[in-house]
Amino acid sequence: MIITHDLGKTYGNRAVVDGLDLRVPEGCVYGFLGPNGSGKSTTMKMLLSLVRPTSGEIHIMGRPMRRSTRRELLGHIGSLIESPPAYGHLTGRENMRLVQRLLDLTDNQVTQAVRTVRLRDHLEKKVRDYSLGMKQRLGLAMALAREPRLLILDEPTNGLDPAGIEEIRRLLTKVADDGTTVMVSSHLLGEIDRTATVLGILGNGRMLFQGTRDELFARSVPDVLVDTSEPQRAAALTARWHTSRLDGATVRLSGLDDKATAGVVSLLVHEDIEIHGVRRDSQSLEDVFMDLTEERGL
Ligand SMILES: Nc1ncnc2c1ncn2[C@@H]1O[C@H](COP(=O)(O)OP(=O)(O)OP(=O)(O)O)[C@@H](O)[C@H]1O
Ligand SMILES: [Mg+2]
CATH class of the missing domain: 3.40.50.300 (P-loop containing nucleotide triphosphate hydrolases)
Structure with a gap:
């Protein structure tokens, strides 16, 4: 049209x-x-x-x-x-x-x-x-x-x-x-x-x-949520990969593909951090939109 x-x-x-x-x-x-x-x-x-x-x-x-x-x-x-x-x-x-x-x-x-x-x-x-x-x-x-x-x-x-x-x-x-x-x-x-x-x-x-x-x-990469007894320390350790948000006993990591996720998990295990669960949480379309428009420095 x-x-x-x-x-x-x-x-x-x-x-x-x-x-x-x-x-x-x-x-x-x-x-x-x-x-x-x-x-x-x-x-x-x-x-x-x-x-x-x-x-x-x-x-x-x-x-x-x-x-x-x-x-x-x-x-x-x-x-x-x-x-x-x-x-x-x-x-x-x-x-x-x-x-x-x-x-x-x-x-x-x-x-x-x-x-x-x-x-x-x-x-x-x-x-x-x-x-x-x-x-x-x-x-x-x-x-x-x-x-x-x-x-x-x-x-x-x-x-x-x-x-x-x-x-x-x-x-x-x-x-x-x-x-x-x-x-x-x-x-x-x-x-x-x-x-x-x-x-x-x-x-x-x-x-x-x-x-x-x-x-x-x-285009969106779902966030990775890590449940752990030491969210504070886990967040500090993963901060250099991506911004981590503390959310109760859960650390939220954005933009990790499968390989990066495996890397984060082995690092946390290596540091003796107790992991209770690792799961993916899909972004909302609104998140994808915000990422897209913010990425370009708007
Ligand atoms: N007649 C004009 N002379 C100079 N600049 C203009 C003129 N019209 C629009 N602009 C500029 O062009 C840019 C785009 O404006 P436009 O109105 O197309 O945006 P928009 O996406 O419709 O925004 P909004 O969501 O606020 O309606 C703005 O920075 C605006 O200041
Ligand atoms: Mg307009």
């Missing part, structure tokens, strides 16, 4: 997006992740022709994004960038009517979009009296009404409570099930990891990882 080649954006002499090769497969929910300032919004704005790339190419739906193709391609894309786009002094219905006229949509398209985001009962209220979650849902209805093939959403869960986040998640899954490709950004992995089928992780404008959750998970 989206392919970019060496996409870049420089402000002054600072590259905020650098050599980006995006691959967003058709029909997926693509989770676009990265810490604050890593370049997510800038990338999405380039995809939507709101920011002009400094370098690189963008292909959407198999066609290059150019001056001559832009209008048509953008006609197939719904988007929600930063704050919800509705007018506060108008009601939800009036806002939807504006979008309908602007995009020349049918009544049915508008009704469907409003139904999808479950706003039917709130349409007569002024948008300034909406909760943040309702505003986000109205913004989504505005993006969905044209029945886009691609939906680009910049942090749609930002600032929502857990129930609101869950609602958006469910909505995105439904939209993708109905055949629309969804690209959604967040700075928090936990907000989209169960919804996204493919992840792209950005750090300092560069792609640190792109692939499925399982592929990301495969």
Whole structure:
């Protein structure tokens, strides 16, 4: 659905997006992740022709994004960038009517979009009296009404409570099930990891990882936990391999492969430390994400 080649954006002499090769497969929910300032919004704005790339190419739906193709391609894309786009002094219905006229949509398209985001009962209220979650849902209805093939959403869960986040998640899954490709950004992995089928992780404008959750998970090395009667001494002895954390009678060691684990065990035995158990404890996906984004000095 989206392919970019060496996409870049420089402000002054600072590259905020650098050599980006995006691959967003058709029909997926693509989770676009990265810490604050890593370049997510800038990338999405380039995809939507709101920011002009400094370098690189963008292909959407198999066609290059150019001056001559832009209008048509953008006609197939719904988007929600930063704050919800509705007018506060108008009601939800009036806002939807504006979008309908602007995009020349049918009544049915508008009704469907409003139904999808479950706003039917709130349409007569002024948008300034909406909760943040309702505003986000109205913004989504505005993006969905044209029945886009691609939906680009910049942090749609930002600032929502857990129930609101869950609602958006469910909505995105439904939209993708109905055949629309969804690209959604967040700075928090936990907000989209169960919804996204493919992840792209950005750090300092560069792609640190792109692939499925399982592929990301495969990169993690589970921690080694050593139960011992002398955690203090065991931690001191293993500190030079890796950071050890003291946790009751257990020492936690990170990043040890099987060989290194065997080395640690024989060292502890050699030092007459009583070992009660050695086991692996898998990292959470959040840990893998943190390792990945922190490793590069972010
Ligand atoms: N118009 C601009 N002029 C100069 N610098 C900019 C401009 N827009 C963005 N930047 C810089 O580019 C970097 C990336 O910004 P961007 O908004 O794309 O990050 P982000 O990943 O969306 O962050 P956040 O999670 O905070 O939304 C930031 O350091 C920002 O200060
Ligand atoms: Mg942003």
